[in-house]
Amino acid sequence: MAVKPAAPGWTTPADVRTASLRVWNSGELLRALILPSDLHPRRRPLKRPTATALRTDYARAAAWAEMWNPAPRGCQLEYVSVGANTIGANTLPGAAVFASAADEIAFLGLGREAARFAELAQQVAGLDVRLDAWSLRRPLELLRHGNDALTAARVAIWLAANPAPGMYLRQLSLPGVHTKFVETHRRLIDDMVATLEPGRPLAGKNYARRHGFLAAPDRVRLRFLDAAQAPVPGMTDLEVTGAAFASLAVDVDRIITTENLANFLALPPAPRTLAVFGGGYGFEGLREAAWLRETEVLYWGDLDTHGFHILDQLRSHHPHVRSILMDEETLLAHRDFWGREDTPTRAALSHLTPAESTVYADLQAGSHQPSLRLEQELLRWDYVLARLP
Structure with a gap:
């Protein structure tokens, strides 16, 4: 006949191990090896069978006591007498005691x-x-x-x-x-x-x-969507330092910024328009470009929490920046391409429009799908072309 398991609530060696592992995972036991503390000896009281349990289910109570025989390595047991006034005195483990951090570590088998x-x-x-x-x-x-x-x-x-x-x-x-x-x-x-x-x-x-090291300057990649405005005939795609970009003062009416290289390269020709590429949070080169204040600036980012975070950062330097293709309509029109954002941001953003804030809040809350992400390069190109300003 199989021995019954311990009744729920009676402390087992596994329960004590779980408690000691929590202490190990806090680093406390390892710290105590170098800098002894007053936390040892550590006494862990054991919830044990009562006199009633001994009378009504002695086999289960005896099996529980046998779990503690012999005492686990590194652990000393304190014993108590139970049932002396009812069924006769029974000696049961009452507490597990670890004399030192080293003993508790030995109990865990992590010596x-x-x-x-x-x-x-x-x-x-x-x-x-x-x-x-x-x-x-x-x-x-x-x-x-x-x-x-x-x-x-x-x-x-x-x-x-x-x-x-x-x-x-x-x-x-x-x-x-x-x-x-x-x-x-x-x-x-x-x-x-x-x-x-x-x-x-x-x-x-x-x-x-x-750390005071020299660092390569921030760089900005540009595409003149109006070939007539290229600095040199045929030189429509070039890269400059952030400092150079800040001093360019390009004579354009509109700038489209995007964080996806494929979309940056695929943007169609447009009069007096400049495309700017910055991967992820890589728009540092735009911050000091004061001449952008006199130019229409559009931002096209991923429809995820980080896309709106980048927009918020860009708008903190250039408040007039306008987002494109980052609305609920675009999100819902591309359900087949929804993906997952691995580490959504919970940042409080203060530079979004009410409509943008609603989409951002929905993404954070998982209103449509948990950790939803729609990458901008997955948008249908006919959809994009129909909605580019």
């Missing part, structure tokens, strides 16, 4: 990981003792990155000592460090730099500039 963390923390502190604080704050991150954390620490120490390198990021020459490593571990490196230099500002989208 090897803890030893690796202690080794890494010692090596990080050996590079710069100030990074000991980072190891205590991010113990699981240190364990996850392993040797890469040591490399990142060397980069962070160099960046802290050289706040204005005056060279390009690709010229950084440190043993075992290449540009791709820095780009892949930017957040990790910045977190360490912030520990080494608490007051150092680390804002800005451009990582190289943020």
Whole structure:
């Protein structure tokens, strides 16, 4: 005959393990290995069978007690007497006690990981003792990155000592460090730099500039949809720096900005019209172009939350920007092409029109479909041509 499982609510070793795993995942147990705290000994009371349960379902209660025999590794059990005044005294586990963080780690079977963390923390502190604080704050991150954390620490120490390198990021020459490593571990490196230099500002989208490196200038790609306005006959498609674009003052009546290269290239000829391409959030070059204030500016972006976020940013510099093909009609007319936006933004946008705000709110709320995205290049071209201003 099979033994009945423990009654719902009676604490099992698996329940205690779940509670200890939460502590491990908070980093607390690893921190305690380096900096002992007053959290140990830790006592976890066990919900156990009552005298009534012993009387009515002794087999189930006995099976529960057997789960705790022997006591799990790293764990000491406190026992209590139950049922002395009714069915006779029965000794049952009443609490699981972990004398130290090391014992609780042993209970979880994570001793090897803890030893690796202690080794890494010692090596990080050996590079710069100030990074000991980072190891205590991010113990699981240190364990996850392993040797890469040591490399990142060397980069962070160099960046802290050289706040204005005056060279390009690709010229950084440190043993075992290449540009791709820095780009892949930017957040990790910045977190360490912030520990080494608490007051150092680390804002800005451009990582190289943020750390005082020279950076390639922002670039803007242009297409003269009116060939007669090309600076040189036949030169209708060209790229200039953002600074050059700001000083161009092109004599056009209208500018169409789009973040999709295929659509940028496919825009049809139009009198006194200039097309501007900027991938994703890449419209920085337009911000300083004061001459745009005297020109009609149209923005054509994806129908997703980030498309409206880009529009909002562009309009914060040029309030007269008008969106095209970013309305509910266009969205509903292309149901067959609806996709999914992986990481929708929840940003509060203050530069949208009421109609745009409604579409943005619907996308955030998933009113039509959760995480809905309609990429602009998927719009039917006959539909686009019929609605281009």
